[in-house]
Amino acid sequence: MMTINTIENGIVIDHIRAGYGVEIFNYLGLDKVDYTVALIMNVTSKKQRKKDIIKIENEINFDLSELGLIDPDVTINIIQNHKISKKLKLSLPKVVENVIKCKNPRCITSVERNLAHVFYLVDEKKGVYRCKYCDEKYALGNKS
Amino acid sequence: MLAGRHLIDPTDFSTQEINEMLSLSQKISENPSDYAKLCSGKILGSLFFEPSTRTRLSFEAAMLRLGGQVIGFSEAGSSSVSKGETVADTIRTVACYSDIIVMRHPKEGAPKVASMYSDVPVINAGDGGHQHPTQTLTDLLTIISVKGSLDSLKIGYCGDLKFGRTVHSLIKALSRYSDNEMHLISPKELKVPDYIKEEILDKNAIHYEEHEKLEECIDQLDILYMTRVQKERFFNEEDYIRLKDTYILNNEKMKKASPHLMILHPLPRVNEISYEIDSDPRAFYFKQAKMGMYARMGLISLLLGVC
Numbered sequence: 001m002m003t004i005n006t007i008e009n010g011i012v013i014d015h016i017r018a019g020y021g022v023e024i025f026n027y028l029g030l031d032k033v034d035y036t037v038a039l040i041m042n043v044t045s046k047k048q049r050k051k052d053i054i055k056i057e058n059e060i061n062f063d064l065s066e067l068g069l070i071d072p073d074v075t076i077n078i079i080q081n082h083k084i085s086k087k088l089k090l091s092l093p094k095v096v097e098n099v100i101k102c103k104n105p106r107c108i109t110s111v112e113r114n115l116a117h118v119f120y121l122v123d124e125k126k127g128v129y130r131c132k133y134c135d136e137k138y139a140l141g142n143k144s
Numbered sequence: 145m146l147a148g149r150h151l152i153d154p155t156d157f158s159t160q161e162i163n164e165m166l167s168l169s170q171k172i173s174e175n176p177s178d179y180a181k182l183c184s185g186k187i188l189g190s191l192f193f194e195p196s197t198r199t200r201l202s203f204e205a206a207m208l209r210l211g212g213q214v215i216g217f218s219e220a221g222s223s224s225v226s227k228g229e230t231v232a233d234t235i236r237t238v239a240c241y242s243d244i245i246v247m248r249h250p251k252e253g254a255p256k257v258a259s260m261y262s263d264v265p266v267i268n269a270g271d272g273g274h275q276h277p278t279q280t281l282t283d284l285l286t287i288i289s290v291k292g293s294l295d296s297l298k299i300g301y302c303g304d305l306k307f308g309r310t311v312h313s314l315i316k317a318l319s320r321y322s323d324n325e326m327h328l329i330s331p332k333e334l335k336v337p338d339y340i341k342e343e344i345l346d347k348n349a350i351h352y353e354e355h356e357k358l359e360e361c362i363d364q365l366d367i368l369y370m371t372r373v374q375k376e377r378f379f380n381e382e383d384y385i386r387l388k389d390t391y392i393l394n395n396e397k398m399k400k401a402s403p404h405l406m407i408l409h410p411l412p413r414v415n416e417i418s419y420e421i422d423s424d425p426r427a428f429y430f431k432q433a434k435m436g437m438y439a440r441m442g443l444i445s446l447l448l449g450v451c
Contacts, residue, residue: 106272108253112230115257122343130339133253134274137339 004038004055011062012077013054018042020071021052027070028062030054066099068092072127072140092140094121100129100138107134147449150259150266154277154313159320162284168451169285169435169442176209179441182450183212189242190216191234192269193225193249198411198433199269199278203246206440215241232261239264244448265447273307273374279410280313281443282436286428287367289435290406294318298364300327302391303371303416306334310410311371315340319348326352327361331390333383334373358391363400368393370409370416370429394418401426408432 016024021039030037036057045051056062064076068090076088100119102109109117109131118132127140146161157165172179188207192200195218204214216238217223225234231249235258238245245262247255248269255268270276288294299318301311305328315336318324326345328336335354345352355361362368373388375381392415393407409417409429421427445451 104252106250106252106274108231108249108251108257108271111251112232112254112257114230114232131253133256134272135252135339 002040004040006082007036007055007057007079008082010055010057010079012079013056013067014051014075014077015045015048016052016054016074017048017071018050018052021054023070024052024067024074025054027067028054030056064088064090065093066096068127069096069099069140092121092124092127095119096129102131102134102136102138104131104134104136107131107136109133146446148265149447150262151277151443151447152256152259152266152268153275154280154317155320156277162281162317165281165439165442165446166285166288168446169281169438170289172441172445173285173289173435173438176438176441179210179445179451181211182445183207183210183448186210186212186243186448186450187241188212188214188216188444189238189245189264190214190218191223191238191245191247191249192216192218193220193223193247193254195219196248196269198436199248199276202433202437203267203269203278203440203444206437206444209437210441210444212243212444231257234258235261235266244444267443267447270309273309274312276309276313276410278440278443279310279436280317281439282432283310283314283369283408283410284317285439285442286408286432286435287406290428291366294321294324296323297366298325298327299367299369300329300358300361300365301336301369301371302329302358302393304334304373304387305330305336305371307374308371311336311369312340314369316344319344319350324350326350327355327365328352329355329358329361329391331356331387333387334390358393358397359400362397362405363402365402365405367406367408368401370407370413372409372412372414372416389415391416392418393421395420395424398424398426 021041025039038055040053042050077084078086096119097116101117119129122128122130129138207214231254239262244265246267246269249271252272252274254271259266305311375384405426407427
């Protein structure tokens, strides 16, 4: 079994649905940072059978508000002195800009230059967003 | 207060504001000459990026009958769009020359973009298969002028309920009035999208039934809203050919209908309403086309703040 050390200070993003870790890793731009980060994939989990985990050493100033769009079930633990000092629950942002791309080929966003892709949250429970312009639906968890 | 506002989605206006607009439009339809100089000195920018007969001409006739003037184009090829200009730039330019803008565009959401960049009111005259709010105002005005109310009606929508934007808009609008019942008649492939059912009908606790045959419910209806299966909404011509003749309303089918049924159609029709129906007193689709002009006269007057 692979062993990954605990971290002293930083963030652990846990309970990421298996396969979504890379997406979150890239979204946070962790491939470009110069401090220690670990992406652990397909970890055996009681709750989820398999999950991904991201550990970030020494960096707690991330904007995590939009992570719920990639996987609404993740938990975020803030670590201080090897202990969990805070657990954060993600809430879905009401409006997201240039995070979700509208896939409707009839939408004005497919042709208009310099136009932000804007989605509004319409059903928090089901994680449903709609395009500001054409009402195209985007449901979270439908990984394409 | 509607002065200075945009109309992009039929729910942009409250029911109270819609009722105000319908009431003014009804007054205009009764005495049009009283309103002949209301928009004197005002200019309507008429931007039609795709072809239209009824909508464009009814808007332009509405402005002319209010004493205003019209500038614009009737196809994208004769505008700077053919040179690659964005909607945002086109609208900022036209807003310099007009007091109010009406816009039809093949891309969904284009009028919404226009409204973000315009400092004069923008009216959506149809954006792809998405919304067509002034057709909805036309439909509501025609219904209220005949039935006297927009409540407690049994409405059947028949034909292409998937891509039919007029249907989506009318369902949205009538869901805001009380005690209406909806019958959705279409082939499986052209059913009302789930979001209309979940976010409009279910959310407003509207009683609705889905049917594949018109004969299943025609006897229960106060209003039958027929639609055309539109070739331009299909990516695949084979699907269009297979589905285009699913429903044809004729005298035989009308035998079962109530004597008080109102047949509506946003027009143009192809063959979904037989010509033999035109002489039936229950056919209201040409009156509906005329009411469209009065609805637009009322709307333009209120958005310009001249009434």
